[in-house]
C-alpha cells in the first residue's frame with residue numbers, strides 16, 4: 001500500500017511525501033506512468049528542478065491582456081482537494097452509472113462535454129446539471145486540433161460552447177482540448193471565450209484496457225491535493241467511426257474506468273482527499289500572481 | 297489611502313480650465329471636452345479585457361501596432377499639460393509636488409490593493425511624475441523647452457539602440473532599454489515604467505504648448521490653423537519615424553510619442569472647433585462634465601472595479617444566461633461610463649471639483 005491509508009496531515013509535507021512516493025514507484029518501473037505525473041515526481045525528488053522553476057525573468061506585462069485566463073495542469077492548494085473530471089460525454093452507456101457512483105459518494109465532478117453528445121443526448125446532459133455537477137467545454141466533435149486550422153479550431157470551440165450553454169443554460173468556465181492537444185489557437189480562443197484551459201495531472205495510468213483494480217490502484221497512488229484527474233464518460237471520435245478498431249478500444253477502456261470509479265471514490269475519501277470540481281479546487285488555490293492594473 | 301479633498305472652486309489638473317478665465321477667450325471648454333473624451337475611451341477600454349466582446353480597436357495591441365484605444369492615454373496626458381499654464385496651484389513647486397505626491401499615493405494604494413503587495417508603478421503614478429517633469433521643463437526658457445522635447449525623443453531612441461546587442465531587436469519583447477531599466481527598478485517589465493513615464497512628458501508638454509498658444513494668440517481661428525499645422529507635422533513625423541521605429545504604446549516608442557502628440561492635437565482641434573468656434577456646447581456638455589472631474593472618476597471606477605470581482609461572477613452568470621456575450625460586455629462597460637458621467641454631472645452642477 002504505497003501512499004494509501006494516511007489522512008491529510010501537513011499540507012506541504014504531505015504533498016511532498018506523496019509525490020516522492022509517486023516518484024519512487026515510478027522509478028521502480030510501475031506500469032503506465034503518465035508523462036506529466038512522472039515529471040512532477042522527478043521535480044519533487046530533485047529540488048534543483050523545483051528551484052529552477054521559481055520566478056524568472058519572464059516579462060509578464062508584454063503578454064496579451066487576457067486577464068487571468070490560463071492553462072492549468074494542477075493547482076497549488078491550501079486544502080486537500082483534487083479535481084475529478086470526465087471527458088467526451090455525456091453518453092447513456094457510461095454517464096448514468098458515473099452519476100450514481102458520484103451521488104453515492106457525495107462528490108461533484110466537472111464534465112468536459114462534447115457539443116455533439118449534448119445535442120444527441122440533451123436530457124442526459126441536463127441530468128448531469130441537475131445533479132449539481134460542473135459543465136465545461138470539450139469542443140463540438142473532438143477533432144485533434146493539432147491538425148486543424150485556426151478557423152476550424154475556433155468553430156469547434158465556439159460551437160461546442162454554444163451547444164452546451166444553449167442546451168443547458170449554464171456557462172462554460174473551462175475548456176479542455178481533445179487529447180490535451182494545446183495549440184496556439186486553442187489557448188487564444190479559450191481566453192477569448194473567457195475559459196481557463198484545464199489539462200490534467202493524473203490519468204487512469206494503465207495502458208491498454210487494463211482492469212478496474214489496476215486503474216483504481218494507479219489513481220490511489222498518484223492522486224494528491226491540487227491534482228486534476230481525467231476520466232471519461234464518452235468515446236470521443238469513436239462516435240463518428242463506431243466500427244473502427246480504436247472505437248472498440250475506447251469503449252473497453254471507458255467501461256473499465258466506470259467500474260473502477262466507486263473504488264477510487266472510496267479510497268480517496270479514506271485518505272482524506274476531498275474530490276470536487278475544477279472550481280472547487282481553484283477556490284482553495286494558494287495566493288499566486290494577482291491581476292495587474294488595466295492598461296489605460 | 298488618502299481621500300481626495302472635495303472643494304468648490306478648486307483648480308486641480310482636472311478642473312483648472314473651468315475655473316480660470318483666460319481673459320481673452322473665456323473658458324477653454326474644449327480642453328475639458330478633450331479630457332472628457334480621453335476618459336470615455338479609457339473607461340471603455342478597461343472593459344475590453346478577457347471576457348470583453350468590445351471591438352478590437354478598443355483593445356491595446358499585444359506589442360507593436362496602434363489601435364484607437366492607444367490614442368487616449370496620451371490625450372489625457374496632453375490635457376494634464378494643457379491645464380498647467382492656467383493652474384494657480386501649479387504656480388509653486390511645493391503645490392506641484394504636493395499634488396503629485398497625493399496622486400502617487402492614491403495610485404500606489406490602488407495598484408497595491410489589487411496586488412496584495414506593495415507595487416510602485418501605476419497609471420496615476422505615471423500621470424503624477426510626468427506632470428512634475430513637465431512643470432520643471434516649463435520653468436525653462438521657451439526655446440529650450442521645445443529643444444528639450446526633441447532631444448528627449450532622440451535620446452530615448454538612441455538609448456534603445458544602445459542597449460540592444462548586435463543582431464538583437466531594439467524594440468522586441470525582451471531586453472530593450474525599457475525592459476532593462478524597469479527590471480532593475482521594479483524586478484520586471486512594467487507598462488507604466490520609468491522610461492515610458494519620462495518620455496511621455498513630451499505628450500504633457502504638447503498640451504502645455506497649446507495652452508501657451510491660446511494665451512498668446514487672440515484669434516481663435518488663427519489658433520486652430522496653427523494647431524492643425526502642428527497636428528499634421530507631428531503625425532507625419534510620427535509616421536515617418538515608424539519606418540524605423542515600431543509604434544508601440546507599451547514601451548512608449550519614440551514614434552508612438554510623436555504620433556500621439558499629433559493625434560492629441562487633432563482631438564483638441566476638433567473639440568476647439570466644435571465648442572470654441574462653432575459654439576456646439578449642449579452636445580459636448582457630457583464630455584465637459586467628465587473632463588472636469590476626470591481624475592476623480594477614473595480613481596473611483598478603478599477602486600470600484602478592484603472591489604467588485606467577488607460579486608461579478610454571479611452577476612455575469614445571470615446576465616449571460618439571457619443575453620449574448622457582446623451585449624453583456626457593452627452593458628457592463630456602459631454602466632460604468634454612464635454611472636461615472638452621472639456622478640460627474642451632479643458634481644459639475646454643484647460646482648464641485650474634486651482635486652488631488
Ligand SMILES: [Zn+2]
Nearest residue numbers: 087088178179
Ligand atoms: Zn476527449
